[in-house]
Amino acid sequence: MPKRGGGRSRNWKDSEHFEHDDRVPTTNTRRVSFKPGALNKQSGKNRFRNWNDAKLQLLDDDIDMGANGGQSQKRKGPQFFRGRGGRLNSPGPRMDRPKKKFIAGLLPWYQIIIPYGAKHEKDVILRSLLSFISPEIFIPHYYKLNGNAAVFYVDDVKVAEKLFNADRKISMPDGYKLAVIVRNAVPNVAINAEMKEKMKLAMAKRYNASTKALDLTKFHADPDLADIFCALFRPMIMLAAIDIIAENIPDLEALNLNDNKLYGIEHLKILSTKFKNLKILYLGDNRIPYLGSLDPMKQLQLVELYLKGNPLVNRFSDHEIYVSDVRKKFPKLVRLDGVELPPAIGFDVSEDVALPPRQQSFLVDPAGQDLVREFLTQYFAIYDSDSRQPLLEAYHEHATMSMAANYLSNDNRNSPATRLNSYISNSRNILRITEREYRRRYMKTGRLQVVSFLSEFPKTLHDLMGFAVDLLVFTPAMIVLTMNGVFKETNTNGNPTRSFHRTFVIVPNTTGGFSIINDMLYITNTTKEQEEKAFGSGVAEAPPAPAPTPTPTPSADDSHKMMIGLLCQQTGMNEHWSMNCLQETGWDLQRALFIFNQLHSEGKIPPEAFVK
Missing domain, CATH: 3.30.70.330 (RRM (RNA recognition motif) domain)
Structure with a gap:
């Protein structure tokens, strides 16, 4: 055995390098003291595979390995020093340790x-x-x-x-x-009869019988509960409190749970079953993190709610959005965070009230019924004719028009009869077209652009009797008219049927009539139900024409007489007034019908025009 403190040097391998002197008597029983948990004594073995692992543990250890002086070494980190005779555990220099930092816990106690x-x-x-x-x-x-x-x-x-x-x-x-x-810890608690009795007495003095309101603000700090832990953020304590309230105040209408360190409140869903009359709930100055945490209580018919002082409120940068989202969960709220809310937009009906029967058309003012009927008859008579140019008279000088088209499903794209090729290329679908320049390009402005655009569409035949019409606005200054229906393309192979939705905004013009200022058209494929019902309301398709036979070409006088007779039949005017109307419109029957209906709706046609 080498002499203490002496002995020859040895060339150590890198893997055998230790941060202490190995010349130690084997009979030395002193050991380095680790704090509890530093060693794992499973099967009596050290859990560290080598001293390097032990070094890493010591670097993270909070135990002071030596407080007194001794010979210092230049190497950093924890060192083992040898005192007289080469003994281990000799006092080493005191090292500066990083100061511990306070870390807030999840629990509020x-x-x-x-x-x-x-x-x-x-x-x-x-x-x-x-x-x-x-x-x-x-x-x-x-x-x-x-x-x-x-x-x-x-x-x-x-x-x-x-x-x-x-x-x-x-x-x-x-x-x-x-x-x-x-x-970060909470006191241990066992809910027993004695604790429940103390809770009951504390609640009794906090209850206002005249308003049926119970104030449990900062309940754990009540002087009568000083010797017991009664924090309502603990679910077991909250549920015990709810049982006590339900047993003694079943008709409770207002409950104040402010400043009780509430965090998870899923268990509060029991409030809707225990307290049917609860209308006011205060949850302010708690720790509720998200608005979604209130979902378990959505069944409560609350009219007043207080949430101020919770982290969930700070998550909203826009107060209006905050109010709107809270109202979605509690639609009957009239007061939030102590502030009266404006009346909610919408209506509230009892579940047992039957809705009115479905109607094909809705008229905001029955007085507009005749005008709507005449307008649709005139407009679509021209729209379904060979030439749509007379529609120039129907549009305002600064009218705007847009058309959007889309398929009901991808299957419709594969069938030649259902393809919307005539419309898709000009579709102004703002979900698909996001650039402002392209949106502007697909918007038609001015009556010439609008009628020219409409004239490019295939020839059509609309099922007027199948229209569903809504007259939304009917005032002297504006008329808003929407409709749904179907039409056939008469010059397309197979005569495919299309479904459409159209909105007209109509305003008075300078001549005393009305003009379309805005036209929005949406076109898609028809459903099977629409195809079955289309043109089944008395407007049948024209039967196929018989084989042509040579007939004499009618003279101009015969043609004019036919138009006069048709105009008399459709307007009820006598032949004299019908002929004058046709002469003023250049013998254009569709335009004459349009002008007649416009003047008739304004009361400008004298009674003698109808005397035959």
């Missing part, structure tokens, strides 16, 4: 432990702590002695952090530096 606090009076300890953290104050909940230590709880994270920083910074009268240990 903190346990404060004062080691050897039993040596001092309770008032002396509390006064010393309060003086150090001033101007902050705290209530020491459930103060008691546990062996030589004094233990109490606080329910404020700011106070807990200041007490954490007070560790060994307060000098007691005997010169002792007061140690303060802070842990």
Whole structure:
């Protein structure tokens, strides 16, 4: 055995390099002291595979390995020093350790432990702590002695952090530096009959029988509950409180749960079954993180709700959106966070009230019925004719028009009869066309552009009797008319049927009539039900024409007489007035019908025009 402190040097391998001298007597029984948990003594073996693993553990260890001086070494990190005779565990130099930081816990309660606090009076300890953290104050909940230590709880994270920083910074009268240990923990509690009775008595003094309101604000801090832990953020305690309330105040209408450190509130869904009359609920100054946390309580028919002071409120940068989202969960709210809400947009009907029967058409004003009928007859008579140019008279000089087309399903694209090739290329679908320039390009402006655009569409035949028409606005200054229906393309192979939705905005013009100022058209494929019902309401398709036979070409006088007879039949005017109307319109029957209906609706045709 080599002499202590002596012996020849040895060339160590890299894998055998240790941070201590290996010349140690094998009979030395002293060991490096690790704090609990540093070693895993499963099967009596060290859990570290080599000393390098032990080094890493020591770097993270909070235990001071040596407090006194000794020969220092230049290498950093924890070192093992050899004293006289090469013994291990000789005192090493004191090393600066990083200061521990306070980390807030998920739970809103903190346990404060004062080691050897039993040596001092309770008032002396509390006064010393309060003086150090001033101007902050705290209530020491459930103060008691546990062996030589004094233990109490606080329910404020700011106070807990200041007490954490007070560790060994307060000098007691005997010169002792007061140690303060802070842990994120809640007191243990067992709900028994005695605790429930105390809760019941505390609630009784907080109940207002005249308003049927119970105030449980900061319930755990009630003086009558000073000796028991009764924090309502614990689900088991909250449910016990609800049972007590339901048993003694079943007709409760208002409940205040402000400032109770509430976080998870899923268990509060029981409120809707326990309290049918609950209309007012205060949940302010709690820790509710998201608006979605209130979903379990959506069945409550609340008229007033208070949420201010919760993190969920700060998640909304726009107050209007916050109010709107809360109202979606509680539609009957009239007061939120102490502020009266404006009336909700919509209507509220009882579930047992039957809705009115479905109608094909809706007229906001029955007085507009004749005008709507005449307008549709005139417009689509021209639209379905060989030439749509007379529609120039129907549109305002500054009219705008847009058309959008889309398929009901991808299957429709594969059938030649259902393809919307005539419309898709000009479709102004703003879900698909996002660039402003392209949106502007697909918008037709001015009567010439509009009628020219409409003239490019295939020839059509509309099922007027199958229209569903809504007259939404009917005032002297504006008419808004929408309709749904079907039409056939008469010059397309197979004569495919299309479904359409159209909206007209109509305004008075300078001549005393009305003009279309805005036209929005949407075209798609028909459903099977629409195809079965189309043109089945008395407007049948024209039968196929017989084989042509040579007939004499009618003269101009014969043609004019036919048009006069048709106009007399459709308007009820006599032949004289019908002929004048046709002459003024250049013998254009469709235009004459249009002008007649326009003047007739304005009352400008004298009674003698109908005398035959």
